[in-house]
Amino acid sequence: STLVSGVLGLRSVAVGPTSSWLYATNETGSNDLRFIDLVEGAMVGALPVGITPRAIAVHPTLPVAYVSNFGSGGITLVDTAARSVLDTVVVGAGPHGLSLTRDGARLYVANSGDDT
Secondary structure, three states: OOOOOOOOOEEEEEEOOOOOEEEEEEOOOOOEEEEEEOOOOEEEEEEEOOOOEEEEEEOOOOOEEEEEEOOOOEEEEEEOOOOEEEEEEEOOOOEEEEEEOOOOOOEEEEEOOOOO
């Protein structure tokens, strides 16, 4: 079955640590992070992040998600419980891939625009 339909530009998804939330980046037009309640089967909110959000990583124990913003060169830290932006950190040109260590202590970022 389809959980969210009619939304253009969804790029990446990640499941929260409790498996009851799905987070999806939307890079076409709205440049936001979508919050999807898997228990209710509905999208319940959207939060603007940087330009062209691509990848997402979710912290294993904290209510924090990391979104790579390919077009603006930063990583947006999102409080997933409050659905608010905590901070945006500039990391280089074209941040694309994200990988968070299992304990959530380190976030690795692949910047395709400057090969780092």
